[in-house]
Amino acid sequence: MSTRARRAREKEERRQSILQAAREVFVQQGFHRATMDSVAEQAEVSKGTVYLYFESKETLLAHLLLQGLEALIGYLEEAYAADRSLAADERLRRLGWAYLQFFHREPLYFRFLMAVDRGRFRETVSAAIYQQVLKSSLEGLDWVVQAVEQGVEEGVFVCCDARQAAASLWATLNGVLDLMAHPLRREMVGVETDVLYRTALEIVIQGMRPVS
Amino acid sequence: MSTRARRAREKEERRQSILQAAREVFVQQGFHRATMDSVAEQAEVSKGTVYLYFESKETLLAHLLLQGLEALIGYLEEAYAADRSLAADERLRRLGWAYLQFFHREPLYFRFLMAVDRGRFRETVSAAIYQQVLKSSLEGLDWVVQAVEQGVEEGVFVCCDARQAAASLWATLNGVLDLMAHPLRREMVGVETDVLYRTALEIVIQGMRPVS
Amino acid sequence: MSTRARRAREKEERRQSILQAAREVFVQQGFHRATMDSVAEQAEVSKGTVYLYFESKETLLAHLLLQGLEALIGYLEEAYAADRSLAADERLRRLGWAYLQFFHREPLYFRFLMAVDRGRFRETVSAAIYQQVLKSSLEGLDWVVQAVEQGVEEGVFVCCDARQAAASLWATLNGVLDLMAHPLRREMVGVETDVLYRTALEIVIQGMRPVS
Amino acid sequence: MSTRARRAREKEERRQSILQAAREVFVQQGFHRATMDSVAEQAEVSKGTVYLYFESKETLLAHLLLQGLEALIGYLEEAYAADRSLAADERLRRLGWAYLQFFHREPLYFRFLMAVDRGRFRETVSAAIYQQVLKSSLEGLDWVVQAVEQGVEEGVFVCCDARQAAASLWATLNGVLDLMAHPLRREMVGVETDVLYRTALEIVIQGMRPVS
DNA sequence: CATGAATGAGGATTCATTCAT
DNA sequence: AATGAATGAATCCTCATTCAT
The missing domain is CATH 1.10.357.10 (Tetracycline Repressor, domain 2)
Structure with missing residues (x-):
């Protein structure tokens, strides 16, 4: 149970961290110029992971x-x-x-x-x-x-x-x-x-x- | 002379027509989504012609x-x-x-x-x-x-x-x-x-x- | 571990195979005539992959x-x-x-x-x-x-x-x-x-x- | 007759002037980089004229x-x-x-x-x-x-x-x-x-x- | 003869998305 | 769950050549 709770919390944290990374990248480069690679890099996860959290x-x-x-x-x-x-x-x-x-x-x-x-x-x-x-x-x-x-x-x-x-x-x-x-x-x-x-x-x- | 004048006029007309076409396409699709192909097509000229008039x-x-x-x-x-x-x-x-x-x-x-x-x-x-x-x-x-x-x-x-x-x-x-x-x-x-x-x-x- | 090693080896092999393909294409057609499409085709990878390995x-x-x-x-x-x-x-x-x-x-x-x-x-x-x-x-x-x-x-x-x-x-x-x-x-x-x-x-x- | 001779001479001169222009442009920019536009401009003739003299x-x-x-x-x-x-x-x-x-x-x-x-x-x-x-x-x-x-x-x-x-x-x-x-x-x-x-x-x- | 406007095939490069591992 | 290699469609721009005037 505790494990499950921790898992859920970590997952939410990861989600938030991607969101913040995207915010920074989008603002710095503009939505169109920004690439999913940049977002992934900024979030320090792989590109696949970004798509795991956001379609x-x-x-x-x-x-x-x-x-x-x-x-x-x-x-x-x-x-x-x-x-x-x-x-x-x-x-x-x-x-x-x-x-x-x-x-x-x-x-x-x-x-x-x-x-x-x-x-x-x-x-x-x-x-x-x-x-x-x-x-x-x-x-x-x-x-x-x-x-x-x-x-x-x-x-x-x-x-x-x-x-x-x-x-x-x-x-x-x-x-x-x-x-x-x-x-x-x-x-x-x-x-x-x-x-x-x-x-x-x-x-x-x-x-x-x-x-x- | 008349020929030269006509040429100049036609050229300006063509220029305007490309401009109008671009305006329509840009507004319909947004600047980023719009392609030079669309502009050319809308203007009923070839893509090369668009670049002849606008760099x-x-x-x-x-x-x-x-x-x-x-x-x-x-x-x-x-x-x-x-x-x-x-x-x-x-x-x-x-x-x-x-x-x-x-x-x-x-x-x-x-x-x-x-x-x-x-x-x-x-x-x-x-x-x-x-x-x-x-x-x-x-x-x-x-x-x-x-x-x-x-x-x-x-x-x-x-x-x-x-x-x-x-x-x-x-x-x-x-x-x-x-x-x-x-x-x-x-x-x-x-x-x-x-x-x-x-x-x-x-x-x-x-x-x-x-x-x- | 073994996986990582194999990955690295495969990556280098792929790199070499693209290089060889490019060599063949460049020699056959000359550098200017050669297209990145040809190189990709010869290497049997997609064009994107070529750019993945060589900028x-x-x-x-x-x-x-x-x-x-x-x-x-x-x-x-x-x-x-x-x-x-x-x-x-x-x-x-x-x-x-x-x-x-x-x-x-x-x-x-x-x-x-x-x-x-x-x-x-x-x-x-x-x-x-x-x-x-x-x-x-x-x-x-x-x-x-x-x-x-x-x-x-x-x-x-x-x-x-x-x-x-x-x-x-x-x-x-x-x-x-x-x-x-x-x-x-x-x-x-x-x-x-x-x-x-x-x-x-x-x-x-x-x-x-x-x-x- | 004299007219015909003059015509022929002028034609040859024009031909030579295009050739010289091409030489300059080709050397300055390299054959591949050079464009027929540049040649025409250097020769001070229209692009069509260049094709009139060289196929x-x-x-x-x-x-x-x-x-x-x-x-x-x-x-x-x-x-x-x-x-x-x-x-x-x-x-x-x-x-x-x-x-x-x-x-x-x-x-x-x-x-x-x-x-x-x-x-x-x-x-x-x-x-x-x-x-x-x-x-x-x-x-x-x-x-x-x-x-x-x-x-x-x-x-x-x-x-x-x-x-x-x-x-x-x-x-x-x-x-x-x-x-x-x-x-x-x-x-x-x-x-x-x-x-x-x-x-x-x-x-x-x-x-x-x-x-x- | 001369012009120059028009063409359109072609080419390098980018990047969102997928998927095998 | 996470990775990251692979994809390929999409896009801007170039330029040799043609042709109506």
Whole structure:
């Protein structure tokens, strides 16, 4: 029994170690340039072993995405839970910062999430896993929706549709991080990513307030 | 002479036709999946001919990007020029709509622009053409900057930095279009792309107004 | 353990078999005309396997050259070692014959050695292997130099510079084999390769003797 | 009539200019690397025009070879004719020097002559032109044969077969020039090409003298 | 005669995946 | 379970040659 348990644990560890190796390789070289040889080498296992744990290169990517989403949700949840009695605008601010933290602390996962459905990801991954990815995304959005709804109830925010407002905020933050992803575009804007991020966040929060 | 002129014209037409074919193929299959064979077939020429006009797959991509940027700038310029005496907020609205029109009318170009510097684009394209791409991007942003500056001068807008505000707007609009690019995410939000686009645009414009 | 040893042996055998196949194909078709497909087919492996063992077509060539040089040096060394107490002229004769034997018994290797640095060989092969090729060549020449020096010491030969004399002899023998490589040129000369080879060898040996 | 003559002359000039262009390109880039585009560009004509004058790349090469041989024969003939009353050994010396001069003054042609029947030349060129190449080679050898025969008649040289002796000399000189073609082999020998050439020439001449 | 646009067969190399051990 | 040797389809690009104008 103990043996069986140890076996299972080792197996899971091996799985995780391959996943981490893939993450590093994919981010360093990009998904297309990365080869399964590199992944195997980085994970210090044979190529055959990689296929023992993941049926294809795309599956590997999918599992990384899932992990990334879980991590992100963790950040948002924590931000939300930290302080139960918070004004709606402050809550949004906290959620925004949490997202920025996720971006800084988990750059590899972030890049994965941004890159979903670019490429043929959708067609190459099993429907089940794809649904899971989307379900998790929705869960992330829900934290924002809740904060907006709270604001509307409190009369701090005015908007026809909380979901739309939340989506706008999310879109804005993504847009900023994507825009600033490129050094030359950063130079074009003239400030650091975090500065623009904060500015955009405040503009959107401000934009949701009732007109004077 | 007439012959020479005709030759030159035909050559340019052929060039354009290859470019269009590549645009279609690249969008349908994605840049990496697309093969030069497909491009040639779509253009109804031989593969050798494609290489007669464009030295590599990456060059083809670069020229498509440039064309896309020119088209976009055309849209913005026109929106700006249409009515010289316009309030700043209305002007931003017009620019935003122009961008949305570009998105709808030139979906292939739009996808290209969004996809720039994903992949190894930067490393594979000549420095000259790369600089040109960035210069054009900057030119596009400038239209928005001008409108914001006008608003600040008129006292309608309050913001520390016109460039940051403009970048925030651009980032938001991009973020929305990117977010809504995927059917299942659209479903998640529950409204059509254009609706969310308008909402987000209004939120940002509103967010730039002075606090009551 | 035994398994591992067998694996290693099989791997080396496979490597050699690919090398032999390449030698045959390169000689039959010439290096440029030969394709990696032909090599793979001749070796009865897939093309991928060839690349598993040799990183490029040029590397394949380089390894063949190295093998050829080793074989040649073997012939010369043996000829020199066979009889330790030999007159200098007889020693040169033996070295010359050994070279002729190499030419007859290892025609494929011989052709490779003659063809070195034609083409872009130098630029396409790693510096390390290139240096090795030259080092081996030098080693071959040294056997001849030693024999000439012995003759000079014994007073049988008169020559300003043993190295020059040795190079002259080598050049002559190469020149003969190259000249006679072509059937129509053989016809032109009117005798068999071996006959002219012997004549030229004797002329050079005779030419190194002191004038009466 | 005059027009027709001019036309013919111009045509021949164009032909020659293409031939020269090809010679330059082939030598600079090597026959295989050289493209017909390069030849056309160097000749400042269109690619079609090149094919108007020469049916294939190989034919171009063959004609260059023929030209080269003609030039070589000119050098030898002149050396022979210069002084009608010359000792046989001095005559061979002169022929040898003439060959060296040809090597230095017409390096492009020389390289061509050395490279004949490497590659698939023989199979790709029409039989007629191939025969012509060989006929010319024979003619060149004949000058040497005559000088040797003269020496034998005069009793200065002893050799069973003048043709073999002549071939040995030619082989030696070719061998030297080929050996010294490579910088690192030159370094190996330690003297300049011309020095070794002269040494080898003298050794062979000496070797043809009767034993004391 | 001259042009140069068009062709398409061909070739080196890569890499995800399989499977015997 | 783990290995790693073997596979071969797929892909970008080249270039000698042709032919309509």
